[in-house]
Amino acid sequence: MSRIGKKPVAVPNGVTASVEGQTVKAKGPKGELSFVVNDEVLVKMEDGAIKVDPRDQSKEARSKWGMSRTMIQNIMTGVVAGFEKKLEISGVGYRAAKQGNNLQLSLGFSHEVVYQTPSGIDITVPKPTEIIVTGIDKQRVGQVASEIREYRPPEPYKGKGVKYAGEKIVRKEGKKK
Structure with missing residues (x-):
């Protein structure tokens, strides 16, 4: 049951x-x-x-x-009430900015990543290292947050990248002499 x-x-x-x-x-x-x-x-x-x-x-x-x-x-x-997902960006020079209806991400690539916001979803950037995705459909909010995180997922050595707020990154030890 x-x-x-x-x-x-x-x-x-x-x-x-x-x-x-x-x-x-x-x-x-x-x-x-x-x-x-x-x-x-x-x-x-x-x-x-x-x-x-x-x-x-x-x-x-x-x-x-x-x-x-x-x-x-x-x-x-x-x-x-709607739903919201928070994303955090960590890394030197990594940042996000809202440009009209698009989200502009600097994630260490040679170019800026531009993410177009789908209809029914609202993306806000209160700080350059924080992204908040809100909407009324839980599945779509999670999907958009996942697509943004996919551009640069957190790496295990320094923890640089885009991660969910509160997400624990399992860290690896680097090379030893």
Whole structure:
């Protein structure tokens, strides 16, 4: 039994949620999101909350049950509060700057890296060594943060590169004489 799947998803104040067939839609102060639930899972609206149940006790239905409930919860959180990922840049001369709708990165290459911000995502640069990615869709926020980190992931010897805030870099010892 899925412990996560058993809990109903509460619809927060200020959010209008609807279930039409296998599609769950939510509209809140930050925007509007929808999620199409897999056919192996039943979704219904009960007492101002969304209830998720597996269609049968097959392994596939049970494995998609908890994931579907979590996706619906992420929709509710996204339209109310949104999501954010923080990235930190470390290294001499490594920095970031916002230029219009683009993010300009100096990461030790012979050229500047220019990252175009996708729609629905907001990137801010409070300090030259800090990037904050915000949006209402958790998956897209994580994907954008991952794409930015991919340009120069942190290396294990000096820890230079782009890393998530709070990420631990496993350091290696250098050469010995």
